[in-house]
Amino acid sequence: MDTAKKIMVSGIKPSGDLTLGSYIGAIKNWIALADEYDCYYFMADLHAITVRQNPADLRRRTTNQLAQYVACGLDPEKNTLFIQSHVPAHAEMGWVLNCYAMFGELSRMTQFKDKSAKNADNINGGLFTYPALMAGDILLYNADYVPVGEDQKQHCELTRDIANRFNGIYGDVFKVPEPYIAKVGARIMSLADPTSKMSKSEDEDKGRILITDKPEDIMRTFKRAITDSDTGAGCVHYDPENKPGVSNLMTIYSCATGKTFAEIEKEFASAGYGVFKPAVGEAVVEMLRPIREKSEDLMKNKDYLNKLMADGAEKASRVANRTLKKVYKKIGFVLPNGK
Ligand code: AQP
Numbered sequence: 001m002d003t004a005k006k007i008m009v010s011g012i013k014p015s016g017d018l019t020l021g022s023y024i025g026a027i028k029n030w031i032a033l034a035d036e037y038d039c040y041y042f043m044a045d046l047h048a049i050t051v052r053q054n055p056a057d058l059r060r061r062t063t064n065q066l067a068q069y070v071a072c073g074l075d076p077e078k079n080t081l082f083i084q085s086h087v088p089a090h091a092e093m094g095w096v097l098n099c100y101a102m103f104g105e106l107s108r109m110t111q112f113k114d115k116s117a118k119n120a121d122n123i124n125g126g127l128f129t130y131p132a133l134m135a136g137d138i139l140l141y142n143a144d145y146v147p148v149g150e151d152q153k154q155h156c157e158l159t160r161d162i163a164n165r166f167n168g169i170y171g172d173v174f175k176v177p178e179p180y181i182a183k184v185g186a187r188i189m190s191l192a193d194p195t196s197k198m199s200k201s202e203d204e205d206k207g208r209i210l211i212t213d214k215p216e217d218i219m220r221t222f223k224r225a226i227t228d229s230d231t232g233a234g235c236v237h238y239d240p241e242n243k244p245g246v247s248n249l250m251t252i253y254s255c256a257t258g259k260t261f262a263e264i265e266k267e268f269a270s271a272g273y274g275v276f277k278p279a280v281g282e283a284v285v286e287m288l289r290p291i292r293e294k295s296e297d298l299m300k301n302k303d304y305l306n307k308l309m310a311d312g313a314e315k316a317s318r319v320a321n322r323t324l325k326k327v328y329k330k331i332g333f334v335l336p337n338g339k
Contacts, residue, residue, distance in 0.1 A: 006144040008037045008180065011044035011084060011137060014061040015051060016200025018068050020209040020284065021188035023291075024255045025149040027072045033147065034078040040141050040316060041069060042084045046091060046133060050126040051119055051201070064295070066305055068211060071295035082312030084137070089320035093136030094129075096327060100166050101132040105158060110151075135159040138177055140320040145180040149187055151197060153179055170330040188252060191225040194244035212292045215285040222281030225249060227273045236268035236276050246273075249280045256283035 010030065012022055033039055043065045048058060062083060069081055084090050106112065106128055116123045126133075138146055138159050146156045156179040163174040188198045192207025202208050207225065209218055227235075227245040238261040240247040250264050259267070268276050298305065328335060 005036065005038040007141055008033055008039045008145050008147055009041075009138050009141045009143040009177075010147050011042040011047070012065065013044045013048040013200075014058060014065050015048040015053065016202075017061060017210045017212060018065060019188075019198050019200050020211065020252065020288075021198035022200065023072060023211050023288075024188050024252065026147070027069065027074065028255070029147055030079070031073040034075060037145070039079045040082075040143075040319075041074060041079055042082050042087075042137070042316070044084050044137070046084045046094070047130055050124065050130050051115065052122055063305060064212075064299065066308060067295045067298040068291070070298055070308070071291045072211070076308050076312070080312055080315045081308060082316045083309055086309065086313035087316045087320050089140055089317065089324040090133065090136055093140050093320075093324055093327065094133030096331065097132040097135045097139070097162055097166075098129050100162050101129070101135070101158070105161065106131060109158070110154060131155055131158050132162065135162045139163055139174045140323045141316075142175045142319075142323065143177040144175065146177050147180045149181075151187060153181070173326060173330055189244065189248040191221055191245075191248070194226055194248045209284065209288075211288050212295060213288070214292075215289070218285050218288070219278065219281040222249075222277050222284065225277055225280075227277070231272055233270050235272060237265055246276075249277065253280045253283055256280070256287040 008030075010026065012018065012026060018027070030039065030041060043062045045058065045062050066081060066083070070076060074081060109131055111130075112128055115127055119127070134155050135158065138156075139162075146152075146159070148156055156177065160176050163176045167173055167176070190196050190198045190202065190207040191209070198208045200208070207221060209221055213221075225245060227249070228243055230243070230246075236246060236250070237243060238247050238250050250261055253259065253264055254261060268279070325335065
């Protein structure tokens with residue numbers, strides 16, 4: 001009987017400081033998986049450079065992100081946490097899989113279209129081929145599942161297509177992963193524009209909350225959150241299509257308090273947005289407070305963080321190098337020393 005745990009892999013680009021969206025949409029779900037699955041989570045620095053980054057900021061954010069993963073509750077003893085560029089097999093596998101990803105399928109990726117529109121002066125090759133790197137990130141670890149937000153489903157689909165194509169040529173090399181989508185809080189929208197996702201790389205005034213924001217900044221952004229023109233009793237009502245701003249706030253409040261939408265509607269049945277918005281802000285302040293405090297502490301302990309990085313990279317490399325070697329053999333590469 002196979003008693004081995006199923007494997008999960010995911011990563012976040014250090015393209016900005018982590019947001020409430022990164023926490024609710026990704027990290028918070030990861031924490032609950034640690035006992036049941038064998039989890040690999042990485043700082044996706046190779047992916048971050050598809051958009052031009054300031055080197056000092058990228059360096060700071062990558063280390064911060066590791067501290068924040070741990071501060072959020074990801075136990076480094078139970079999860080393998082590492083920096084993507086510390087495991088060179090990612091770049092190597094990414095190149096191989098580029099040769100098994102089709103121009104047409106890469107052209108259809110919505111992230112390529114979005115990012116090309118936003119960075120018209122830097123539509124580089126990496127922006128186009130990053131899904132092959134992402135496929136490598138996942139397939140290197142024989143992942144059974146990829147915990148993805150709604151917006152990342154397309155990437156998992158492409159990974160499956162590439163894996164099946166490769167397996168069709170060379171036999172059963174890759175495990176074909178399934179998407180794992182959390183039910184609540186799958187997608188957190190900007191507080192300034194509830195029709196667009198809350199993103200790390202957006203400006204502050206675009207309505208994003210960082211997980212290390214100070215309480216007064218969090219409260220200010222929530223008080224300014226876009227809702228709608230309804231007023232008075234019953235205006236706090238879950239209806240994502242007609243009330244996207246309020247529904248987004250309700251999702252956030254639900255994630256911060258554990259209350260259901262029905263309970264939230266009841267709690268604010270006679271209140272207007274002037275009461276509801278600060279209540280959501282306060283719930284978020286309390287949810288994020290311990291994370292901010294712990295990550296500030298961890299950032300002072302560089303030796304600990306350096307050791308975590310080294311241990312994580314070593315553990316991840318052991319698995320990744322094994323898969324890469326298998327792939328190199330299958331495609332006909334001569335291995336060093338003829339092995
Ligand atoms: N707003 C969000 N709501 C829910 N989930 C989110 N994620 C990110 N933002 C939200 C989830 O975080 C994981 C990793 O994200 P990523 O950083 O690799 O890529 P991204 O989705 O492109 O994140 P950003 O913040 O929008 O980055 P930039 O601004 O650089 O493009 C994914 O599982 C994602 O679903």
